[in-house]
């Protein structure tokens with residue numbers, strides 16, 4: 001990093017901390033101890049502990065980031081909380097955003113593994129099981145272990161499943177989750193150059209395979225790295241690119257970049273849904289000689305021959321429709337075979353089938369909610385949040401951090417027979433790691449590329465959000481994890 005960048009970064013930090021009434025020394029201490037959400041202090045909401053006497057049995061499906069944080073906030077907000085969580089996993093609250101850093105050898109896997117039990121709020125009952133049958137007309141849920149659980153109010157926060165089984169040739173027979181049992185993929189992923197940071201062990205294996213790839217490039221072999229983005233909504237839409245940027249950075253560090261060709265194959269036709277961020281990313285790719293081919297969806301892998309097959313798709317003009325006064329558009333497809341030495345797979349993702357196909361699911365699988373109040377469209381005593389909620393954009397922990405406050409406030413209003421007043425505005429944040437030491441902090445909501453003022457404002461909103469900055473690297477690598485542990489999972493921020 002040159003002196004000018006360093007100076008600019010320090011000035012930015014100073015000006016922010018001055019606003020927060022902190023000296024740089026104090027702020028850096030907080031980074032180190034991870035004690036508080038200092039950079040986000042302006043966007044946190046005070047907890048009103050025990051502020052409602054509302055009563056009712058609340059059942060939360062899924063004790064991951066969104067579910068456990070919601071339980072904590074209910075515990076802080078109700079004088080008489082009666083909360084049960086159904087969660088099958090022992091490490092459900094682990095820090096998934098850190099898996100990108102594990103994948104590039106910046107963190108060790110042990111730094112992102114948390115025991116679920118350490119984050120269960122006092123007084124909350126955990127049922128270590130899976131919810132498999134939903135009867136919202138009778139307010140009951142059945143677990144795989146045969147238990148029937150009755151509720152007055154239910155919050156669904158069961159995340160997504162990773163469908164590696166949809167990719168032919170991998171020989172994967174069932175879906176897995178990011179922090180659950182991954183034995184279904186162990187025979188093929190995390191070896192022979194096939195990697196995926198989307199599940200925890202996969203992220204550690206990605207670093208092992210990446211080092212072999214770099215060693216091959218360093219030995220003088222011309223190598224190819226291929227990075228995919230599927231045709232379904234995914235959590236953390238930036239992660240498929242982040243791991244590519246980090247591969248680029250690690251190759252440069254090793255002095256081996258010239259021997260590697262890195263290509264991104266997204267199913268979509270752009271780098272990012274928001275024009276300014278899309279344009280910034282295109283420039284960053286060009287500057288790093290990273291290549292891309294839009295509208296390619298990974299359909300098959302031959303792990304022996306090391307060939308990835310993509311469905312390349314596009315539209316062509318067909319007949320002119322005189323009544324509609326427009327051309328019919330015809331979808332075209334072609335199979336494209338791409339050899340690879342290192343393949344990073346971002347798998348297709350979906351809501352867990354036991355929820356998607358139940359009365360609380362929908363034809364698209366996601367739990368249908370009012371996108372602002374997060375209340376179920378059919379069952380007023382049911383809410384959903386996090387990755388499983390049918391909300392446009394935003395399958396990120398950053399969106400969950402806004403959503404869980406809305407769910408708690410609105411569900412308490414339902415319990416108290418009041419109108420729902422809290423609204424989610426679509427806030428999402430994607431700290432796009434662009435190298436070791438820089439991040440572009442893409443913050444946006446449904447209305448804007450850069451959320452405006454008040455408690456929903458962007459962080460350091462006076463800065464151009466399309467710039468890559470090391471301050472955001474500090475935020476990503478040092479601050480976001482403690483903020484999640486001590487802020488969100490404690491129901492505070």
Ligand SMILES: Cc1cc2nc3c(=O)[nH]c(=O)nc-3n(C[C@H](O)[C@H](O)[C@H](O)COP(=O)(O)OP(=O)(O)OC[C@H]3O[C@@H](n4cnc5c(N)ncnc54)[C@H](O)[C@@H]3O)c2cc1C
Pocket residue numbers: 061062063064065066067086087088089092093095096097098099100129130131132157158159160177178179180197198199235236239352354355385386387388395396397398399400429430431
């Ligand atoms: C590689 C990677 C990088 C990421 N990077 C970022 C980032 O930089 N910034 C960011 O904000 N976000 C990031 N995310 C996304 C973020 O981690 C998720 O959006 C967040 O964890 C979603 O929380 P959730 O509670 O909805 O789902 P999860 O945390 O996945 O929890 C869902 C829980 O539901 C449980 N469950 C599933 N089915 C059932 C059932 N039938 N019954 C009971 N329980 C069930 C599961 O066991 C799981 O514990 C990243 C994710 C990954 C994988």
